[in-house]
Amino acid sequence: KAGVTQTPRYLIKTRGQQVTLSCSPISGHRSVSWYQQTPGQGLQFLFEYFSETQRNKGNFPGRFSGRQFSNSRSEMNVSTLELGDSALYLCASKIAGGPGTDTQYFGPGTRLTVL
Amino acid sequence: AQKVTQAQTEISVVEKEDVTLDCVYETRDTTYYLFWYKQPPSGELVFLIRRNSFDEQNEISGRYSWNFQKSTSSFNFTITASQVVDSAVYFCALSPTINQAGTALIFGKGTTLSVSS
Numbered sequence: 001k002a003g004v005t006q007t008p009r010y011l012i013k014t015r016g017q018q019v020t021l022s023c024s025p026i027s028g029h030r031s032v033s034w035y036q037q038t039p040g041q042g043l044q045f046l047f048e049y050f051s052e053t054q055r056n057k058g059n060f061p062g063r064f065s066g067r068q069f070s071n072s073r074s075e076m077n078v079s080t081l082e083l084g085d086s087a088l089y090l091c092a093s094k095i096a097g098g099p100g101t102d103t104q105y106f107g108p109g110t111r112l113t114v115l
Numbered sequence: 116a117q118k119v120t121q122a123q124t125e126i127s128v129v130e131k132e133d134v135t136l137d138c139v140y141e142t143r144d145t146t147y148y149l150f151w152y153k154q155p156p157s158g159e160l161v162f163l164i165r166r167n168s169f170d171e172q173n174e175i176s177g178r179y180s181w182n183f184q185k186s187t188s189s190f191n192f193t194i195t196a197s198q199v200v201d202s203a204v205y206f207c208a209l210s211p212t213i214n215q216a217g218t219a220l221i222f223g224k225g226t227t228l229s230v231s232s
Contacts, residue, residue: 031218033218033219033220035220042222042223042224042225043206043220043222043225044222045219045220045221048218048219055218056218056219058219088158090158090160092160092220094218103150103162103165104162104220105162106152106159106160106161106162107159108157108158108159109158109159111158
């Protein structure tokens with residue numbers, strides 16, 4: 001079974017631009033979560049989507065948004081990029097949307113660099 | 116508040132040594148889940164184990180073992196006879212079940228393990 005895939009793997013953008021990252025979950029998984037990883041803040045939860053609906057959101061500004069499609073694939077968008085948005089963005093999928101009842105499996109991440 | 120603390124930032128050992136990675140968590144939930152993930156240099160978080168709060172039985176998987184003690188809110192991870200391939204960052208994570216965060220994983224800061232030959 002294929003794992004979680006994320007595209008692109010690397011991105012370089014400049015301040016003020018916007019970016020869209022994509023995530024394809026493991027087949028049969030309906031929940032997709034996004035995390036940001038930085039050296040200073042560590043791994044932080046961005047949001048979770050289940051059945052095309054955002055179920056949960058972390059403490060990030062409105063510049064960070066996402067969506068999920070009917071095939072469970074998800075995209076996240078960051079508008080008006082800031083230098084502090086440079087990070088590894090990890091996507092994770094799990095079978096269902098219930099809290100804590102199953103395991104999240106992570107993709108390889110997209111490394112975003114903002115210049 | 117929900118929190119995971121991994122007090123050891125970096126650990127260096129020589130191959131074949133045993134090493135224990137500490138994890139202490141805080142939660143007011145009575146039902147919760149604990150996880151360990153490994154992050155090699157490639158960046159992908161690799162799932163190692165999941166434990167629910169009602170199951171305090173220790174687990175062994177090959178060279179890996181986990182010690183869950185609810186009384187001390189700890190979920191420690193031991194690698195026996197470490198190998199160079201064990202070099203990675205290891206994260207402990209908490210998944211509460213009844214709180215605003217819902218399904219979000221709360222991660223510790225991670226412990227960087229370096230195993231030299």
